[in-house]
Amino acid sequence: xxxxxxxxxxxxxxxxxxxxxxxxxxxxxxxxxxxxxxxxxxxxxxxxxxxxxxxxxxxxxxxxxxxxxxxxxxxxxxxxxxxxxxxxxxxxxxxxxxxxxxxxx
Ligand SMILES: [Zn+2]
Numbered sequence: 001x002x003x004x005x006x007x008x009x010x011x012x013x014x015x016x017x018x019x020x021x022x023x024x025x026x027x028x029x030x031x032x033x034x035x036x037x038x039x040x041x042x043x044x045x046x047x048x049x050x051x052x053x054x055x056x057x058x059x060x061x062x063x064x065x066x067x068x069x070x071x072x073x074x075x076x077x078x079x080x081x082x083x084x085x086x087x088x089x090x091x092x093x094x095x096x097x098x099x100x101x102x103x104x105x
Contacts (some may be wrong), residue, residue, distance in 0.1 A: 003053045003063050006073030010042035010065075017041060017061035020052040025061075032064055040066035 001009065007017075021028060029050045032038045038099035038100055047064035054060050065073070077084060092099035 001073055001076060003051050003075075005074075006069075007041070007053060007063055009073050010069055013064070014049075014053070014055055014058055014061060017053065017063055019058075020060045020062040022052070022054070022060050024052050035065075037062045040064055040069050042069045043065075045069075058096045071083070074087065 008012070008032065032050040033047050037048070038050065039045065040047050041062075041064050043066060044065035048067045048072050050062060050064045052060045053063045083103075085101065088101075089099060091097075
């Protein structure tokens, strides 16, 4: 799901989110999830992932999620599986990691 769909699923109000940058850098994201993580926008536990939701009237807003809230609202891959799999197989082969693909399609 998208970040905004995740926000709705987790019952987080846009007004409760901090204003954020339009295009956050990796450093800005890591600063929110690193040694001193921000609280999860949904439950208050330490955030493990962060991103920005863009709202037409409010502008960009930080949306931080802990591990549990992130796993409840996983992002969807927007690229067809047959286009992603060759890349995943290549990376898995390069690092020697086993790869098992489970798919409904
Ligand atoms: Zn949470």
